[in-house]
Amino acid sequence: MKSSEIIPIQTLELFPILDNLLIDLLKSLTEEEWNAQTVAKKWKVKDIASHLLDGNLRGLSISRDRYFGENPENINSYQDLVDFLNQLNLTWTNATKRLSPNVLTHLLESTGKEYSDHLQTLNPFDNAVFSVAWAGEEISLNWFHIAREYTEKFLHQQQIRDAVGKQALMTKELFYPFIKTFIQALPHTYRNTNAPIHTIVTLIITTEIGGQWSIIKEEKNWEFIDSFEADSTSIVKINPQDAWLLFSKGTTPFEALNKVEILGDKELGKVALSIIAVMA
Numbered sequence: 001m002k003s004s005e006i007i008p009i010q011t012l013e014l015f016p017i018l019d020n021l022l023i024d025l026l027k028s029l030t031e032e033e034w035n036a037q038t039v040a041k042k043w044k045v046k047d048i049a050s051h052l053l054d055g056n057l058r059g060l061s062i063s064r065d066r067y068f069g070e071n072p073e074n075i076n077s078y079q080d081l082v083d084f085l086n087q088l089n090l091t092w093t094n095a096t097k098r099l100s101p102n103v104l105t106h107l108l109e110s111t112g113k114e115y116s117d118h119l120q121t122l123n124p125f126d127n128a129v130f131s132v133a134w135a136g137e138e139i140s141l142n143w144f145h146i147a148r149e150y151t152e153k154f155l156h157q158q159q160i161r162d163a164v165g166k167q168a169l170m171t172k173e174l175f176y177p178f179i180k181t182f183i184q185a186l187p188h189t190y191r192n193t194n195a196p197i198h199t200i201v202t203l204i205i206t207t208e209i210g211g212q213w214s215i216i217k218e219e220k221n222w223e224f225i226d227s228f229e230a231d232s233t234s235i236v237k238i239n240p241q242d243a244w245l246l247f248s249k250g251t252t253p254f255e256a257l258n259k260v261e262i263l264g265d266k267e268l269g270k271v272a273l274s275i276i277a278v279m280a
Contacts, residue, residue, distance in 0.1 A: 007124050007143045009184075011150035011177050015119065018150070019112035021168055022052070022157050026105045029164065034101050038163040039250040043093070045163055048156050049104050050096040051089060055152055056111035063129050064118045078133060085279050119146050134277050136188030147181040151277065154178040155248050172209045175240060179205050182247045182277035183213050187222040189275045190215060195233070195268065200225065202232040203272050206239050234269035237261040247275045 026049060034046045043051070061067045070088065096104070128145030131137045137144070155178070158169050169175060186203060199217040204210065214232060216225040238246065238260045245251045253273035262269035 009143065009147040009177055009181055011147045011181070012116075012120060014150060014174060014177060015116040015153070016113070018153050018157065018169075018174065019109075019116065022112070022153075023105060023109050025157070025160065025166065025168075026101070026108070029101070031101075033164045036163040038159045039245060040159055043159075045160050046097075046101060046104070047093045048160055049101070049108065050093050050099070052153065052156050053096070053104060053108050053111065054089070054092045055149070055156075056108065056115045059115050059149065060111065060118060063122075081133065082279050119149070122146065132184070134188070134279060135184045136191065144181075144184070147177065151178050151181045155244065155278070158244060159250070170209060170240060175209045175244075176211060179240070179243060180211060180213075182243075182275065183211075185247070185275050185277045186213060186272065187215050187224060190217075190222040190271055193222070193268070193271050198230065199268070200228055200230060200232045201268060201272065202235045204235065204237045205243050206237055210240055210243070232264060234265040234272075235263040236269045236272045237263075246273060247277045249276060249278065 029045065034044070034049075036045045038045060038048055040048065058069075061069060099107075122142040124141065124143035124146070126142050128140045128142045130145060131140040132144050132148050135144075140148075154169060154174065158167075161167055161169060183203065183205075186201075190201065195217045197217055197219060200214055201222075202212060202214040204212045214225050214228065215222045216228065238256070242251070242256055242259050246253070246256045253270065256273050257270070260273065
């Protein structure tokens with residue numbers, strides 16, 4: 001069996017599609033749309049485009065060139081890492097306010113292809129340069145790192161599209177790998193949730209572009225389970241629009257409560273609304 005056939009979440013072939021959609025979108029924006037407010041409260045559309053460029057450039061510098069630039073100091077917790085990354089994002093978006101939309105678009109077009117080409121060279125089962133911390137991993141394999149990078153590109157482009165009323169990414173081809181990657185944070189989200197052994201929680205992202213995932217309580221942790229004989233203790237149903245917003249802090253669990261459906265143990269199900277699949 002080829003390694004590509006057993007990669008849990010395959011996203012590499014989607015990077016060029018996503019990048020082309022982004023460039024077409026940015027080239028179509030009016031000046032007013034470039035300055036539209038997004039669900040990321042501190043960022044306008046132009047700030048998110050700038051952040052996407054930073055992702056390409058940092059990815060190439062660190063992963064391809066092994067140049068780390070600013071190394072974090074005194075990182076003793078997850079929150080320390082989040083604070084460091086937030087500061088990097090702030091200094092970058094402030095500095096690139098002087099760049100025109102045309103310049104940003106041109107740089108995104110060239111660096112997007114470079115970064116996509118680089119990711120193609122990585123062995124999917126080698127250790128990644130960074131772990132996927134929001135999934136509770138200290139060491140991650142490249143396939144997961146690449147899928148995480150895909151979610152970054154999907155999420156931020158979707159934030160732009162949401163702000164200007166264009167939703168081209170909400171298709172099975174593009175959305176399902178995105179949400180499947182986000183759902184990898186589900187067991188980690190339940191890590192401090194006490195329940196009887198073999199308790200099962202099922203999370204359903206509704207409609208034809210979503211999917212269904214279940215986790216089971218084992219002796220020391222929660223784990224994904226493909227099939228099970230017992231009924232789920234709690235079933236949580238969320239539509240795709242609410243899911244991407246909720247799991248990226250675009251809305252709060254409290255705000256989402258009126259939009260989701262929880263069957264069975266409601267308190268147990270509410271924990272799933274706390275999934276955060278971004279560094280925040």
